[in-house]
Amino acid sequence: MTGDTAPVRPGEELPLEALREALRGRVAGDVDALSVEQFPGGFSNLTYLLRLGEQEYVLRRAPLGPVAKGAHDMAREARLLEKIHPALPVAPRPVLVVEDESVIGSPFYLMERRKGVVVRTRLPGEYAALPDAPRRLSMALIDTLADLHAVDIDAAGLRDLGKPEGFNARQVAGWAGRWRRAREALKDTGDLPPPAQLRDELVIAWLEAHTPPESAHTLVHNDFKLDNLMLDPADPGQVTALLDWEMTTVGDPLVDLGLTLTYWTMPELPGGAPNRVGAASAGFLSRDELVARYEERTARHVTSSLPWYEVLGHFKLAVIVLQIFARYRAGQTSDPRFAPLAGQATWLIGEAWRRISEQGTSSGEDGQSGGTLE
Known part of the structure; x- marks a missing residue:
């Protein structure tokens, strides 16, 4: 596309x-x-x-x-x-x-206006004749994220954009509040499973109990994903624009990486379209390869601390799509793309819980401790 x-x-x-x-x-x-x-x-x-x-x-x-x-x-x-x-x-x-x-x-x-190709759910025809297009596109995505996190926030006058200290704890509190308000708006509609089945509060409790200190203080896009990039039509390895700066702040760069990995590994993107670009598709970097490239470009060792950030990424995206669905359900927008979003929010919460369950009793680094929600 x-x-x-x-x-x-x-x-x-x-x-x-x-x-x-x-x-x-x-x-x-x-x-x-x-x-x-x-x-x-x-x-x-x-x-x-x-x-x-x-x-x-x-x-x-x-x-x-x-x-x-x-x-x-x-x-x-x-x-x-x-x-x-x-x-x-x-x-x-x-x-x-x-x-x-x-x-x-x-x-x-x-x-x-910037011009270029926006790749959403599948590789477009412009890149069909380029055998290494999936890999070049993958590298462009993660390298742009690394470049974003390398911006000198002091030289650019951006440090006052947010309050980086305590950023991770505020992320959990803020997104939990948004989730609960959206869920409350839908409490009588039957669009969500009952709380005991949904396990949303268990996910929130785990995030609160395992919040790590910030790994660094950098610019954070807060919605970094493939279809917020524009790419050169002749070269998927060249980015012509990074878009959608609405939620940008200063905080922990791994919050961006966790959400990027959420999008990259989803079988369907918001709205329900099958995801034919990303970790599950031939030629694209796998999740682990994407992380390794980020570590190489940033000189940060992040692998061991990523589970918390990926759970947060799944939860944040669940909140975003549920808020949009609540507006749709209330008749504030009639865009038909929003109709399946409650089901997608439910799936994202379930995926967050699955990842939490996989942690078992293991212990992490950077302030994370494993354990179950007993």
């Missing part, structure tokens, strides 16, 4: 006249020739292609319907990119921030 656009989905249209006036005199291009298309991927923020004559921009705004306080902060994301772009060129350059909600219904920002 490419990063091409599609017509705007019904119900997600932009008010063109108000948008024209908000852009007039503030960006290059022919504002009167404004046309809008939509990027079809993604489950959270809405992303559009704006054409102003020959000039193109990407517009990002929060999803429709109520959003949690502090979430989907477009102004924060744009200010963040202003600092990251010089230090990490694969981060797109922001162009304009509009915080006036009256223009399109929420704050938004424009960034430069």
Whole structure:
């Protein structure tokens, strides 16, 4: 699949006249020739292609319907990119921030348009004739993550972006709270198994009891995955953009790695499409090879401490998809891609519990202790 656009989905249209006036005199291009298309991927923020004559921009705004306080902060994301772009060129350059909600219904920002291939569930035709495409793509993914974690947060003025001390404990508390609120919203719908069967609270308790100290303090993307990369159509080993900086902060880099491994090893991606790129597909790096490459690029020895981060990765993704499903169930969005997400959240919790159970009574490093939830 490419990063091409599609017509705007019904119900997600932009008010063109108000948008024209908000852009007039503030960006290059022919504002009167404004046309809008939509990027079809993604489950959270809405992303559009704006054409102003020959000039193109990407517009990002929060999803429709109520959003949690502090979430989907477009102004924060744009200010963040202003600092990251010089230090990490694969981060797109922001162009304009509009915080006036009256223009399109929420704050938004424009960034430069990057072009390339977005690989979601299968290897696209552009790479069919390249026998080493799966391996080159795998290397590009993990090398970009290593580059992200190598950004000097002090030189880039990013250390104040978050509070790295105690980051892991706050991750567990924050995601547990979000999970419980989404679960409560669905308590009478029958979409989730009963708590004793779901074992979600056991997963939370294990994460709380085994929280390690931070392995390091770096930039953390917080949603690093393959389809947030754009790749050169002629070379899957070259990244042209890293996208979706909404949740970026400063914290433990292994939180990123744990979530990346979650996506990489899932048989189905959010929405239910079979995952034909990743650890289970021929030619791609296995989970262990991906970890070994990360260790090589970062000079960090992380293998022994990864189980906690992978359980957290599965839990975080379960929270994300359940929050989206709760919005869908409440009628705040009608996107049919969201219909299977409750089942996927259930699977992710089950997979997190399976990984916990595999730990048995073993002891880990970096502050982790094994044990069962007795």
